Amino acid sequence: MKMIPNSLGRLIPDEIDGKKLKPFQGAHAGHGGGRKAGSPIRASVDYRDKLRASLDEVIDACEIKDGMTISFHHHLRNGDYLINMVVDKLAERGLKDLVLAPSALFPVHEPIVNHIKNGLITHIEGSMNGPIGRACSLGKMRKACTLRSHGGRYRAIQDGDLHIDVAFIAAPNADSFGNANGLDGPGACGPISFALADSLYADRVVVVTDNLQPFPVHPWVIRGGNVDHVVEIDKLGDPEKIVSGTTRITKSPTRLLIAEYVARFIDDIGIMEEPGFSFQAGAGGISLAFIQFLAEIMREKGLKAPFARGGSTKYLVDLMNEGLIGYILDGQAFDQVGVASLRDNPRHIETDPFTSYNYHTKGNFAPLVKAAVLGATEVDLEFNVNVNTHSDGWLLHGIGGFTDATDAHITMITAPLVRSRLPIIVDSVTTVTTPGETVDVIFTERGIAVNPRRADLLDRLKGSSLPIMSIEELRKIAIGMTGEPEKPEFEDRVVALIEWRDGTIIDCVRQLKV
């Protein structure tokens, strides 16, 4: 395997599994080119009745063959039953060499590991969380996996880099024409827009529901005109695990302090008073606490954010209802309050990766966000950030919307300085998920480092009482606490590619020596 360096100096394969790779050249170096994929032209006369009696009947109708690529969305998260159900049925049929292209996988999908071992699945194109990532690190996949961000997945499907033969779309609320959303029913999960690209570009599209409603189901997030088959099954998933009953703010003093620093930082640089202030946080403990601190400042100063990006939670919804946020633009709901608000409040708007994140569009929402608050597993002295592997070398997380969200005006990374006795700030990250050029500020409980590229922010911080320091100082404090950590050892074999938003390869993950 010939290895070539990309613009960050990371070595990536020239080609892999017969596919030529393009090395990363810079966060915004890509300018597109070529034309989008075209899905097959079908005739409506052949779609007078799409309702199938069973999942087996659907699988027969889709004529799935060895080597095909099948896809799923992950809006049912760790409560999902569908992926295992379908994959088991495909295994029963003796199929092999399938490519699995989910928008993400969760611990509940651990049975997939066996299907990888038994030859049903060669590899995964999509994020892997937990056990599947672990199998990947151990070299269990026959081919190298590709990890993409939410926007990167949309792009890859749209551009024809990731061709999906059959998409199975879990739809908590659907009609017999195939119109579907996630707003109602026992498996209600809020948005289901991660499946939008699949519905538009896959050769065959199946809507699977446990809540078949009369026509028309609206909003038609998934449009019946793109759907081949509709099937009702008993249960899509476990509602308790699809969305949590409640999301919770961290109680850790360390994390609360980090959250407070972020809010004070935003206040100190004075962007909240500027037109178009907006933010994106998430559902992690630090993020939720940050939202509370920020809201406090907004109340005191009488300020308002025209919009905030979800994932939505009770906390974000409360702020909108209080009038502190104009709109919530939401890609996934993390609790029941988020789901209900999306269903009932016209200012709570479902967004999909095309409009939120896709780099190969005529613009997306990511650069309109003023402050994005994100997590990390490692940050290095070049401000490169890793969210995929841990310092011990295990691939345990997908990219999610991470790299897409770094297109915000200010990208802020929060992390406790030390985690599991390993420093978060390292000389060089194990894996680059996003390059330092996209990362602006690192927040830890011991200090805050601003990327020297952002002289504008350092200017605005004059007079701030926040503990601003260089990333080297932060690194020193961390190492003082942990000592120099041991580096993991890797085999030569590349087991996963980390794809940048534009389809170039920013880094690769190697098999772990164990």
Place this chain on the structure above:
Amino acid sequence: MKMIPNSLGRLIPDEIDGKKLKPFQGAHAGHGGGRKAGSPIRASVDYRDKLRASLDEVIDACEIKDGMTISFHHHLRNGDYLINMVVDKLAERGLKDLVLAPSALFPVHEPIVNHIKNGLITHIEGSMNGPIGRACSLGKMRKACTLRSHGGRYRAIQDGDLHIDVAFIAAPNADSFGNANGLDGPGACGPISFALADSLYADRVVVVTDNLQPFPVHPWVIRGGNVDHVVEIDKLGDPEKIVSGTTRITKSPTRLLIAEYVARFIDDIGIMEEPGFSFQAGAGGISLAFIQFLAEIMREKGLKAPFARGGSTKYLVDLMNEGLIGYILDGQAFDQVGVASLRDNPRHIETDPFTSYNYHTKGNFAPLVKAAVLGATEVDLEFNVNVNTHSDGWLLHGIGGFTDATDAHITMITAPLVRSRLPIIVDSVTTVTTPGETVDVIFTERGIAVNPRRADLLDRLKGSSLPIMSIEELRKIAIGMTGEPEKPEFEDRVVALIEWRDGTIIDCVRQLKV
């Protein structure tokens, strides 16, 4: 020019202007094939600021060249200023041989005739109403025009048969990112979804608004991620002519009788009691009266229609508010009440030609409609219907949604038996817009003819007191009133093609001998 017969025996050119034509083979003979067009892949980094200072700046940025195809939608109807404004500017620049691809043209667009004569525009791909159609009949276009239905236009753009270089989208309500709808602002027109295909497939997409609003404008019927440029101008159109203040029910006793017959017919065949009853009428005088008669029956019998298709009017909206209709699925609003209801009532849903009408989808809404009530200029003994030309040979109307709507379970044509001293029922229609196989019942004030193909309807009518007769009898009555009409005389030259929903040619229009 070699002429070949299609399955109706109509002679159509084998090819025209260098383009090979496919003869019509039957209403549902097409089964698709091939892949949809792919629009250019752009990168979001190049779209950080889409706002242009003027229409001239936009036109410069779009690099329009001789021979290109430019498009517009017709939701501003006879109140539209934009088409003339842009076309005048293109003429000032000395461009030539442009193809104009609007979803329709109206009398207000009469100045286009001069631009056809002076070489700016070679021909029109799209519906032509009034003066432009007249120019076409007189052979003023350098190339043959193609008339398509609303669904057929979407199909042609989607399939790549009609490639649009630059789409100008009049947007009554838009933000600087290009998100747009027609729900607010001085030019509010309700839906603007006729521009959906243009926004998805054109190489360059311009949103032109006279009502620039803060981000995010939602619903984003036109999505900013598909938009290259946004420009604010003084005035998109004349609100008085964009939507009428009020639509009015006919007062003509003849037309009222026809409307009553349609409602009684629907009642007599017993489909209103069956699940999923739904109807589509329109905003013509007969249609509005029909809706009132139908509502009366629904009230009396305690029945409800789960949905009705727009165009929407006060009359349809009143029925929904009364609870007689579950949803209005609406492609265009014909009065102010329709616009306001679409904006404010979540059960009033905007539909676009993809979902309503496109034949090359995995199903569209047209066959879900139980009863479609449509007009005609001529009907013949084979039940073929003409809506494009008059019996005197002039091309004066577009197809609109007509042929798409004939996919309804029962297609009902209403027309007074005689119009301008010409019989509506003829031996053979001047132009076939839709074949007899799609047409089920002809309603006139003197009698009702059911297509013999629909034995099921004739069965259900047993015992009905309606004046059911054969189409030959109707023809006889008409001729008795008018005498045999003179046939118009045509030159050999084909000036327009009537394209069927699947892209085949069902008929052609020849230059009038005058």
